[in-house]
Amino acid sequence: MFRALVVRKDEDGGKTHAAVEEIGEDRLPAGDVTVAVEYSTVNYKDGLCIGPGGGLVRSYPHVPGIDLAGTVERSDDARYRPGDKVVLTGWRVGEVYWGGYAQKARVKADWLVPLPAGLTTRQAMAVGTAGFTAMLAVMALEDHGIKEGPVLVTGAAGGVGSVATAILAKLGHEVAGVTGRPETASYLESLGATRIVAREEIAETVKRPLESETWGGCVDAVGGAMLARALGQMKYGASVAAVGLAGGTALPATVIPFLLRGVNLLGIDSVMQPCANRLRAWERIAADLPMDRLEAMIRPAVLSDLPVLGGEILKGQVRGRVVVDVNA
Numbered sequence: 178m179f180r181a182l183v184v185r186k187d188e189d190g191g192k193t194h195a196a197v198e199e200i201g202e203d204r205l206p207a208g209d210v211t212v213a214v215e216y217s218t219v220n221y222k223d224g225l226c227i228g229p230g231g232g233l234v235r236s237y238p239h240v241p242g243i244d245l246a247g248t249v250e251r252s253d254d255a256r257y258r259p260g261d262k263v264v265l266t267g268w269r270v271g272e273v274y275w276g277g278y279a280q281k282a283r284v285k286a287d288w289l290v291p292l293p294a295g296l297t298t299r300q301a302m303a304v305g306t307a308g309f310t311a312m313l314a315v316m317a318l319e320d321h322g323i324k325e326g327p328v329l330v331t332g333a334a335g336g337v338g339s340v341a342t343a344i345l346a347k348l349g350h351e352v353a354g355v356t357g358r359p360e361t362a363s364y365l366e367s368l369g370a371t372r373i374v375a376r377e378e379i380a381e382t383v384k385r386p387l388e389s390e391t392w393g394g395c396v397d398a399v400g401g402a403m404l405a406r407a408l409g410q411m412k413y414g415a416s417v418a419a420v421g422l423a424g425g426t427a428l429p430a431t432v433i434p435f436l437l438r439g440v441n442l443l444g445i446d447s448v449m450q451p452c453a454n455r456l457r458a459w460e461r462i463a464a465d466l467p468m469d470r471l472e473a474m475i476r477p478a479v480l481s482d483l484p485v486l487g488g489e490i491l492k493g494q495v496r497g498r499v500v501v502d503v504n505a
């Protein structure tokens with residue numbers, strides 16, 4: 178038997194309920210590797226899947242948790258042996274497949290990444306999906322060239338924003354963090370932000386398609402009006418890595434920043450990234466993310482905290498990264 182956060186749906190297909198339950202190993206789905214999970218995290222999608230699912234969950238009962246880190250317990254795949262430490266993000270685990278909010282997970286070997294040297298399973302999950310995505314965004318900006326000047330990070334106090342801020346600052350970039358929570362200013366400065374931009378300053382509707390050339394690059398976790406506004410403030414030839422939609426899915430922008438300033442809009446998808454890119458991103462995380470700053474982002478949690486935390490992350494109220502110790 179093992180413990181898991183199980184989401185069930187009323188028999189009439191109505192409301193969902195999430196609670197910690199003991200379940201038997203015979204209930205684990207098919208897969209070639211069984212992982213003794215140590216840590217998972219809370220991401221925006223987890224908030225959706227702990228609740229009604231937002232269209233992501235295909236069948237109930239469901240175990241959410243879009244990422245996990247732990248130790249291989251059993252393996253039918255030659256690449257992994259019992260005792261190996263592994264990390265998993267993406268591949269629709271925790272959405273379509275049972276995820277990391279459990280003491281055990283059975284998954285496909287192809288979805289796993291060996292724990293990068295220099296990281297513990299707890300640190301790997303402090304990074305988790307949000308931090309892995311932040312690294313992919315930074316790598317995409319680098320591939321297109323980060324221009325002179327500050328790099329804008331939107332949703333800065335959230336998971337993606339916090340890790341992006343710390344990585345960019347460590348790489349020597351000036352970072353301007355946009356936040357709707359002025360009380361997080363000293364936290365963002367401790368991660369390396371040199372400038373704090375109030376959300377209202379940049380979330381207003383686009384009035385002019387082009388404004389002063391201000392930002393040398395942008396990691397955008399918010400989308401919507403904020404992304405549209407940022408596009409018009411980019412330096413000539415600079416890039417925006419669009420990661421998220423915490424502020425909405427509509428994009429009230431014009432084509433002018435692309436035509437007259439050669440701005441690049443780079444879409445970042447962490448879910449289906451090929452394995453080689455995953456390994457490259459995790460190696461970069463181990464090398465370029467200051468671990469003391471990562472520690473400052475962590476809010477510890479246990480399985481029974483998750484129903485409340487799922488609601489908080491959907492309201493944009495979580496700061497940094499929630500690390501769930503599934504065995505506590």
Ligand code: NDP
Nearest residue numbers: 221332333334335336337356357421422423424446447493
């Ligand atoms: P968090 O909730 O931790 O952070 C989002 C931040 O956005 C909040 O902390 C808040 O920052 C800001 N925010 C929230 N609501 C609004 C709003 N209405 N208007 C403006 N700003 C808002 O989430 P994550 O950082 O984990 O994820 C951010 C986004 O990225 C989500 O949409 C998520 O689904 C997406 N994502 C995408 C991935 C991909 O592969 N493309 C992978 C991982 C995440 P502040 O308080 O500082 O203003």
